[in-house]
Each structure stands twice: as structure tokens, then as C-alpha cells.
Amino acid sequence: MFYANEDIVKELQTSTARMRLLKNGIVHYTHFPDAEVDVEQHLENHNALIELAGSVKRMILHDSSEMLHITSEARQKIRELESDCPVLARAIVTNSIGIKLFINFYIKMNKPLVKNKIFSNYEDAVNWLLQVREEED
Numbered sequence: 553m554f555y556a557n558e559d560i561v562k563e564l565q566t567s568t569a570r571m572r573l574l575k576n577g578i579v580h581y582t583h584f585p586d587a588e589v590d591v592e593q594h595l596e597n598h599n600a601l602i603e604l605a606g607s608v609k610r611m612i613l614h615d616s617s618e619m620l621h622i623t624s625e626a627r628q629k630i631r632e633l634e635s636d637c638p639v640l641a642r643a644i645v646t647n648s649i650g651i652k653l654f655i656n657f658y659i660k661m662n663k664p665l666v667k668n669k670i671f672s673n674y675e676d677a678v679n680w681l682l683q684v685r686e687e688e689d
Contacts, residue, residue: 554674555580564604566596573604578681582615594626598633605638611681612639613674616646616655627662634665641667641684643677 555574562573568587572580579601583589589597604610622630642664644655652670659668667684671677 554678562604564600566593566600568593569597569600571597571600571604573610576678576682577608577610577685578613578678579604579610580613580615583618583620585618587618587620589620589622589626591623591625591629594622594629594633598637602636602638607638609638609640611685612642613677613681614642614644616644616651617648619648619651627658631662637666639666640688641681642669643681644668644670645672645674645677646670647672 559575560572561575564571568589569581569583571582574580581601587593646652646655655668655670669677669680671680
């Protein structure tokens with residue numbers, strides 16, 4: 553892991569994900585293996601992220617090493633709630649070529665409101681998130 557337990561400020565868990573707010577302000581967001589996210593689970597995750605982030609837009613480090621299924625209704629809800637989401641930028645980490653292709657397709661089709669970038673390792677992802685935060689300050 554790229555951080556130690558003492559770096560965790562707060563942790564929340566939903567039925568499909570674990571979110572950890574780190575001392576550096578990054579939220580490490582991990583879906584559980586083979587999670588299936590419908591509208592109800594997305595709302596649960598969305599509300600947990602709002603609780604974790606507080607009133608601050610956060611950088612999200614999304615661990616996408618596991619396959620995840622999001623229903624089309626949940627993807628619509630994600631888009632609807634995107635402007636209310638406390639996210640400044642999102643770095644997605646995966647080594648799977650298939651997952652990278654799917655995420656790239658999703659980003660191109662949905663054109664998220666925040667910056668998204670895919671990485672193969674945590675170090676590059678964290679450095680990019682910290683750079684984005686500096687540019688925004």
C-alpha cells in the first residue's frame with residue numbers, strides 16, 4: 553500500500569466500497585471485488601463520499617484493479633449527481649488493459665466534469681493528484 557494506517561484520517565465502508573480519507577487530503581476509493589452497483593448502491597456511495605469529504609472538494613484515488621459492474625441506471629445517476637459530488641480530480645489505478653479500455657471509453661462518452669486520468673501505479677497517480685491540487689490552489 554502507498555500509505556500507512558496512521559495516514560488514515562477517517563474511513564467509511566458501504567455495501568460495495570471502502571473510502572479512506574488520508575492526511576494528504578486524498579480519498580482512496582476501492583470497490584469490493586465483483587461489486588455490482590445499481591442506483592441504490594451508488595446513492596449509498598455518493599452520500600458516504602460527501603460525509604467523508606466534508607465541505608471540501610477532494611482528489612480521488614480510485615483503485616480499479618477489480619472488475620466492477622455498474623448498471624446503466626446507476627451510470628445515469630452518477631452523471632446526474634456529478635455536479636454535487638465533492639471531487640476535484642480522479643486518478644484511476646489499474647493494470648488491466650480491459651479495464652483501462654472500458655474506463656477510457658466511458659470517459660470519452662460521458663465527458664466527466666472533473667479531470668480523470670488512468671495510471672498503472674499509485675505513485676504516479678498520487679503525484680498527478682497533488683499537482684492538480686496545486687494548480688487549483
